[in-house]
Amino acid sequence: MPATVAAAGRAPLLAVHSLVKSFGGIRAVDGASLEIPAGSITGLIGPNGAGKSTLFGMVAGFLKPDSGTVLLDGADVTGLPPHRLFARGLVRTFQIPATFDRMTVRDNLMVVPAGQSGESVWRAWVQWGRVQTEDAAIRARADEVLAFLSLDHVCEEYAGNLSGGQKKLLELGRTMMTEPRLVLLDEPGAGVNPTLMAKLREHIRTLNRERGYTICIVEHDMDLIASLCDQVIVMAEGKVLARGSMDEVRANAEVRAAYLGGVRDSST
Amino acid sequence: MLTDILQLLIYGILLGSVIALSAVGVSLIFGILRFAHFAHGDLMTAGAYFALFFMTATGASIWLAFPFAVLAAILVALAFDRVVYRRLRRTRPVILLIASIGVAFILRNAVLVIWGPDITVYESGIKPPMRFLGLRIKEDQLIIIIGTVLLVILLSLFLQRTRMGKAMRAMADDPDLARITGIDTDRVILWTWVIGAGLAAAGGVFLALDTRLQPTLGWDILLAIFAATILGGIGKPYGAIAGAMVVGISAELGAGLPGVFGADWSLTSYKPAITFLLMVAMLLWRPQGLVGGRA
Numbered sequence: 134m135p136a137t138v139a140a141a142g143r144a145p146l147l148a149v150h151s152l153v154k155s156f157g158g159i160r161a162v163d164g165a166s167l168e169i170p171a172g173s174i175t176g177l178i179g180p181n182g183a184g185k186s187t188l189f190g191m192v193a194g195f196l197k198p199d200s201g202t203v204l205l206d207g208a209d210v211t212g213l214p215p216h217r218l219f220a221r222g223l224v225r226t227f228q229i230p231a232t233f234d235r236m237t238v239r240d241n242l243m244v245v246p247a248g249q250s251g252e253s254v255w256r257a258w259v260q261w262g263r264v265q266t267e268d269a270a271i272r273a274r275a276d277e278v279l280a281f282l283s284l285d286h287v288c289e290e291y292a293g294n295l296s297g298g299q300k301k302l303l304e305l306g307r308t309m310m311t312e313p314r315l316v317l318l319d320e321p322g323a324g325v326n327p328t329l330m331a332k333l334r335e336h337i338r339t340l341n342r343e344r345g346y347t348i349c350i351v352e353h354d355m356d357l358i359a360s361l362c363d364q365v366i367v368m369a370e371g372k373v374l375a376r377g378s379m380d381e382v383r384a385n386a387e388v389r390a391a392y393l394g395g396v397r398d399s400s401t
Numbered sequence: 402m403l404t405d406i407l408q409l410l411i412y413g414i415l416l417g418s419v420i421a422l423s424a425v426g427v428s429l430i431f432g433i434l435r436f437a438h439f440a441h442g443d444l445m446t447a448g449a450y451f452a453l454f455f456m457t458a459t460g461a462s463i464w465l466a467f468p469f470a471v472l473a474a475i476l477v478a479l480a481f482d483r484v485v486y487r488r489l490r491r492t493r494p495v496i497l498l499i500a501s502i503g504v505a506f507i508l509r510n511a512v513l514v515i516w517g518p519d520i521t522v523y524e525s526g527i528k529p530p531m532r533f534l535g536l537r538i539k540e541d542q543l544i545i546i547i548g549t550v551l552l553v554i555l556l557s558l559f560l561q562r563t564r565m566g567k568a569m570r571a572m573a574d575d576p577d578l579a580r581i582t583g584i585d586t587d588r589v590i591l592w593t594w595v596i597g598a599g600l601a602a603a604g605g606v607f608l609a610l611d612t613r614l615q616p617t618l619g620w621d622i623l624l625a626i627f628a629a630t631i632l633g634g635i636g637k638p639y640g641a642i643a644g645a646m647v648v649g650i651s652a653e654l655g656a657g658l659p660g661v662f663g664a665d666w667s668l669t670s671y672k673p674a675i676t677f678l679l680m681v682a683m684l685l686w687r688p689q690g691l692v693g694g695r696a
Contacts, residue, residue, distance in 0.1 A: 235570065244568050
């Protein structure tokens, strides 16, 4: 299995320092700090209410932190809105998959890349030929992604008619339309059947190994985390409790105490 | 009698065409900007008068003036978006709606100030209608129907084939997701006004061509446009086209049928009432639109 921290020594792609977020009187995230090395697959785990989702939301720009900083490749991106983060190569998927339900699967992918000349009012008419060539290239890319995810047989289907698992694949496909630097996956395994789960796991691994995506996964499924992640970060009560390989984390007494058997490690 | 009914159908399709061109815009604007655009009727009026302006200034025919009117209406819409709507985009939809009523007043009164309150026409003189199997249709009316069909085909190609069209549909489907997947929402909004205002101007010129130019030209037909939009399911442009045909045909049939069956009274002046009844009935029983299940 992978080394403790695959890319140790290199500057982290994502660095989170002392992030705090309160809702009412409750400190959901209470001074959490963590680093995600470039090229790694990082798992973010912890018992319910540990603050994983809140932390995730702050990194992805959906929640504004009360204090603390988020650095993406050394640049301060704290509090930037999601679409600005998207432009900087940080993309995410959702626990409940979000797709354009009234559009076809292929069109869902084709709308993704930003800054194409097909979106300029004047150029669309003046340089029709160029726009068409670009559109053809994007369509080809979408079809390539769909083939990779084995979704090509439903490419003309409306996204709203897909199963939950297929929607998760489609979300993964959306991240593949750009050249993301950091992909945040919010419970990719939730509500996915075992067959699709195996596929999903392979896809995530391929994207990391072959395309060099840096990936961070929030997940309750310990098997998925154990089989994929180079490093695991454990949160509890808004703080980072432990960090290391799955085996190291498993052996950690504090981590065991935090879970208190509430979510039992399924592989022990 | 069948001929009379078919004749009414032609008038209905004619009215439906004009309504459709504007209802598509209202539907797109609702889908993407999330408010009911009350100035749409007066945008039609402005478009119709821009054509008149171009004709009187250059002596050109109405068909040469047509693209000028479309372009001018687009520029007016973009100006109002920049000056009024864009500042209110982060507020609630009802504020945008009220603002658009204000824009409607500004447009209508600008037309009154510039061109005066008198009723006028593009070209005077009476052209005899063409006859076909006992049906009467004027050349202008035929051009209106063909022009509408062409514009709807163009719109459909744009929405289905181009990436900008896809981005517009994506934003109407889920605006938040559109933003975070990198869709340039400002450009989508720009295109929404280009298409909405362009089609409104086309509808305005067609309506003025079929009837007469007057400052309340578009305002008077706004109710029918909203009825068509609701009938089609708000925010669904294709639905709006179907809704416009239903509104147009039922208004003409409702007004004309008693006469066809020999009644010595007519409902012609009750056309708006028929439209209004349709709209109320839809809102009561099928607010999600005639087709499609989801609201």
